[in-house]
Every structure is written in C-alpha cells, then in structure tokens.
Amino acid sequence: MYFLETEDVVKQFSGHLALNKVSIQVPQGKIFGLLGPNGAGKTTLIRIINRITAPDSGVVRFNGTESQPEDVCRIGYLPEERGLYKKMKVGEQAIYLARLKGLSYKEARKRLLEWFEKFEITSWWNRKLEELSKGMQQKIQFIITVIHKPELMIFDEPFSGFDPINADRLKQEILELKYLGHTIIFSTHNMASVEEICDDIALINRSEVVLSGEVNEIRNRFKSNTLDVVLRWKGGAFTLDSDHYTVLSTKAQTDEIRMRIQKNPEVSNSEIVTEFAKSYEVLSFTEELPSMNDIFINTVSGINLTEA
Amino acid sequence: MNKIGVIIKREYLRRVSKKSFLVVTILMPFLITALVFVPLWLSSIKSDEVKTVVVIDSTEKYTSLFRDTENFRFINGTKSLEDYRNGDSKEVFAFLSITDDLIQSPKAATVYSEKQIPGELSRLVNQTITKELENQKLASFNIPDLKEIIEESKISFNVQTIKWSSDGSESASSAMIASAIGFIFTMLVYMFIVAYGSMVMQGVMEEKTNRIVELMISSVRPFDLMMGKIVGIAFVGLTQLFLWGIMSSALIAGGTFFLGGGMDMLSIREGMAMQPGMAMGMNPETMQEMNEWLGIINGINFTELIIFFILYFIGGYLLYAGIFAAIGSAVDQQEDTNQFIAPIMVFMVFALYAGIYSMDNPDGPLAFWCSMIPFTSPIVMMMRLPYDVPLWELIVSVTLLLATAIALTWFSAKIYRIGILMYGKKPSLKEMIKWVKYK
Secondary structure (H helix, E strand, O other): OOOEEEEEEEEEEOOEEEEEEEEEEEOOOOEEEEEOOOOOOHHHHHHHHOOOOOOOEEEEEEOOEEOOHHHHHHEEEEOOOOOOOOOOEHHHHHHHHHHHOOOOHHHHHHHHHHHHHHOOOHHHOOOEHHHOOHHHHHHHHHHHHHOOOOOEEEEEOOOOOOOHHHHHHHHHHHHHHHHOOOEEEEEEOOHHHHHHHOOEEEEEEOOEEEEEEEHHHHHHHOOOOEEEEEEEOOOOOOOOOOOOEEEEEEEEOOOEEEEEEEEOOOOOHHHHHHHHHHHOOEEEEEEOOOOHHHHHHHHHHOOOHHHO | OOHHHHHHHHHHHHHHOOHHHHHHHHHHHHHHHHHHHHHHHHHHOOOOOOEEEEEEEOOOOOHHHOOOOOOEEEEEOOOOHHHHHHOOOOOEEEEEEEOOOOOOOOOOEEEEEOOOOOHHHHHHHHHHHHHHHHHHHHHHOOOOOHHHHHHHHOOOOOOOOEEEOOOOOEEEOOHHHHHHHHHHHHHHHHHHHHHHHHHHHHHHHHHHHOOOHHHHHOOOOHHHHHHHHHHHHHHHHHHHHHHHHHHHHHHHHHHHHHHHOOOOHHHHHHHHHHHHHHHHOOOHHHHHHHHHHHHHHHHOOHHHHHHHHHHHHHHHHHHHHHHHHHHHHHOOOHHHHHHHHHHHHHHHHHHHHHHHHHOOOOOOHHHHHHOOOOOOHHHHHHHHHHHOOOHHHHHHHHHHHHHHHHHHHHHHHHHHHHHOOOOOOOOOHHHHHHHHHOO
16 A cells, blocks of 8 residues: 555646646655656646545545544645745744644754754744745745645755755755655656656656656666777787677777677676676676666657667 | 635735735825814914004994904004005004095005905905994884894804604704715725725736636635635625724714814714715704704714615625625736726716716616616615615515625636636637636
C-alpha cells in the first residue's frame, strides 16, 4: 500500500483540461519527484493533494483511505508562489502559521526556537520579514513548512532563490527528513537534483502521466546500450573485431585507449568484458545511463531514446 | 483554539495594535469635542481691555444714550473730529460722529477708527440708535400706550409636538432631534461600512500580492480565512465604536461641566449616544432650551436604537464585506479595484441620499422600501429608527438583511476561493460569476 496515491484524478478548467486521469503512487518514506514542463498540471495536482482545490473526479488516498479535511495537517507545503506577511515579525508570523497547522502556542514556540538555533538565525526573531533578504525569507519558509512534523512534505521548486551553498544545505535537510521517515514530494525542473535525491518520479506532460517509476529503473529502461571502455594499450596495432558491438569513437592516449561502443542489446555486459579481457587489460568499463535531463527532454519532445 | 479563532485573533490584534488605529481612535473624540467646545470657549473669553469710544454729537441728542459696556466706554467728545485726528488720541479706540438728526438723515452717523472696527461695536451703536429712533417714531404718532401695545403683540410661537404611544403615554417629540440622531447613526453606519469594507479588501489583496495565500489555504479552508478576516475586522470596528462612545461621552460631559457650570448628570449620560449633534446646541445661552430638549431626548428609546444600530451595523458590514473580499481576491492591483467598487459605491451613495430624503418623510414609500431592501436598509433604517418604526418592519428588515448577508458571504466565498489563486489577467464579472460554479 502506498502512503499517498491519486487515482484517475481529473480537473477541468474552463476550456482547458488541467489533469487527465492522473494516477501517482508515492511510497512511504521516499522522495518522490513530480516532474514536468511548465503548465503540465503539476501545481494543480499538488493543490488537489493539499485540498486547495477539489478534483472533478478521481480520489486522493492517504494510506488507502480517502483524504479528509483534517489531513491537511499531515502535509507541509512549500508552494512555488511563496511569500509571507511582509509587515509581520518573523517569530510571531512563524508561530501564527504553525498554529494554523494545529500546533499549540507553546509547542510552536519551542520547536521554532530549536529550528532557529539550528539555522543560527535566532537574531531574526523580532525582525520584520521585509527586512530580510530573499534567501533568508526562504529559510523561514522552509522552517514553517516542516514545523508541524508532517508525514508528507511537498516542496514545489524548493531550490529557486537559494545560492549553491544554501541549496546544498537545504538538500541535506531534505535528505535528513527522509531518514526521519517523512515522505516527500518534490516538484522541480532541476533534473540534476532529481538524480541526486529522488527515489521515484512521475513525469507529467500535457495533463497526463507519461512516465513513472523508480529513478534507477527508469534510467535503465532508457539506456541506449552505450558503453564507455578504457583499455591499457602500449602502442602498436589495435584491433577489435566483433559483431557484438560497434565502435562509436576511439581516443588514444599515451598508454591507454578510451572508446565508446554501442553494444548489441542481446549481449550481456559480462560477455563483452570477457571479450575485451582476452586481449587487453580493462581499466574501466561503464555503462552510460541516460541523465534524467535527457529522459525528460526526450520524453517530453516525444522522442524515445531507445529508437534513436 | 480552532483555526478560525486563531485567524480572528491575529486580524484583530494586528489592527488594533497599529499606531494609526490608536491615533485615530484616541484623537477622533478629542477632535469632535474640540470642534464643539473650542468656539464656545473662545467666545466666552472676555477681553480685559476696555476700549474708549468718543462720541462727537453735533446734535447733542444722542450722546446720553450710550451706556458703558464690559468692552466699551463711551465719552463725550469735546473737540471736533478733525482736532482729534490731528491731535494725540492714542488711547481712543474709535470715534462716533453724528452730524445731523438721524430721523431726517439716517446716514449722518459714522464710526471712525484706525483699527478694524469690531462687529460688536457697530452692533452696539446700531441697536442703541435703532431703539431710540423707534421710540421717537412711535412717539410721533401720538397714540397713548402704543409702545406697550406693540410690545404685547410680539408673539413667538413654537408648536409642541406630542407622540401618542400605544401604551397610552404621551411624550414630547421633536422632528429636529430625531432627524439629528438618525443622521448621526446613518453617517456612522455608512462610514464604517465603507472604511471597514475597504479594510477587508486591502487585507485580502495584501495576502494575495504577498503570495502567502497559497500557504494559508493549504492549512485552512479559504472560507475560514475569509471569515476570520471579516470577523476580526468587524471586532476592530466595534472596538473603535465602543471607545469613541465612551471617550466622547466622558469628554463632552467634562466639557459641559467645565463650560456650563454643571448640567444634570442625566444629560451627560445621554450625551454619549448622540455626541456631536447634541453638543452643537450647547451654547450656554441655550441651556434653558437644552433642558427642554433633554425631555424629548429621554422620550427616544435609546436601548432600542443602540440594539438596532449594532444589528444593522453588523448586518450591513457583513453584506458588503463579503463583496469587498471577493473583489480583493479577484484583482492583483489596487487600480483594478475601481471598476468593481464603483457600482458598490453607487449603491451606498444612493442609500445615503435615500436616507437623507427619508428625514422629511420617514414613513413614505421611498423610506419604507429602502429600509426593507438589504443593500440600503442598514443606512436608511438608521434614519427612520428615531421616528419609531413598527416592530414588524424592523424584524422583516433585519431578517432580510441577515439572510442576504449570509447568502452573499457564501457567494463571495466561492469567488474568493478561486480568485486568490488567480494571478495575471484581471477577470471580468462574467468570469467571476463562472467561478461560483467551480467545484
């Protein structure tokens, strides 16, 4: 059973179908990447999960039971359109928002002070939000998202507006939250971060899920059977002859030769390694997996990598 | 505390702790009191300097008529005007020169001065001479006791109006006071709806433009967010009204005591409910009249008036606040609100004028219908209330108002819910109505 699943969610806006029978399955304790180009319907789906809007048809289930109004307290949501009350003091504001998520005043204050200490921002407590820089505001926003220790956290483009150091810090925090057992939905365009932190993904394009599954499994599914091989080579004649693969490129260096080959899909990697090993010493043998970026672009553009 | 309570509390506290709120709330009663009492106080200050006026009367008929007053001392001029003018006459304030018999040549009297001649002096001279000339004229008719006859025929008539209550008792009523009280309450309701309605709109727009709204409605229902704001701001309005009431009554009571040498406490208590209008009449000379008025004011049922004032205040505010919230949710920019606010203001101003015209005919068809229709009733009914409106009319009107307010709040919440998440293009009214149907 999945921690969160949506089944055949349909949402129609006037003259525009935003979601067409979207089903996603988010496993417990995993980081789930919700990917898709702008306007694909990601934010609409997130809003439906958050009960901000209601689907026209279809259901959202938490642990197998249909989502209830109280379930919003089990979710922490960092919207893409983020902002806080500019004129309100940071601490007061954070307590207010935490209380709206169901925490008591005392509990909210205690937890917030812990987080502020952790991020070394205690001195901001009595400052007005508008006095803080954008990056600082993002930190506050992150704390507010996780303050009520929700089982499910939804981050919509969390890294936008962060410098590399703070983005990395945030990434570590997100991974830590995962180890603490939180389930995380992560919506982004940044494919590098998807490879790094996501366990599963769903790719939404034109209101439909076009690709979903585990990240590694998907990358394997899209592999082009390209291998990167480095062999020791002391000069002299270099011959390779096999119908198991075709050489795409070779590059000779002082005592090694680097080449990319396209193998025959029926042949296993081991067979090829054995073949090389007969004549040369194999220094490195890597199967090139497509990056999520390539998969994203190719899937969305309607071109399948395996046919390329 | 549940979520809507948390929201109400924040909306309320944030606004009442603002400096601008405190300043307006505290200064307004002082301002009103000052407007009433400062002119009274200034006029009561007696000038300590007695000015000398030299009367140069070539006919020698009039000099003896001028009696010294608190401010002016009249002395008989011995020299000619020219001599005074050329000579040293610094201590003389003005010269009254009379060159001929004033019945024959009415323009023969002139006041000269190097300074601006105060109205009080010319009034004094005019009154004194007029009286003398009148007497001379009357005497010239040679009718015995003519003066007494005329004196007796001067009649000042003021009709007394008594309203019969259903319980058979009689009370003095005054259309003037009733309309003054009605007008004050009408203006209060009108001002509060406009001021606090736009406060709701500003608050909604603030959340939308700060982009906090998506975060908020992932925690609370949009309806709770909207209602929390509306109710919180309503409490701000009631707080302000309450403080104004208390402060104005205290200040006016204090001011009256200070100026009028202590009126009876009853009038002070009553002063609270109708502060500016009543205070207008509080000139020390009209104290006598005031006491008559007090009897009339006591005839007005203030408990009823205040209860219905609060009911209409809340109902009218709720009716319009929802609409204001929906408008605030639908637009991104302040400038775009005008298009939607204009029709509402037309309604409000129409209601205000309908109210003012109802003063003359509080039971006429315009007044009746406008005090039934929910969009105008909070304003128009306040005008009619001091004239004793039948209870059934009040009940129907309040019920209609509250029912419409609830329906409109529901309707507005539907628009609000969609509007707050819409950025970019300004929606048309048609689109906004379409949002109501969204799931």
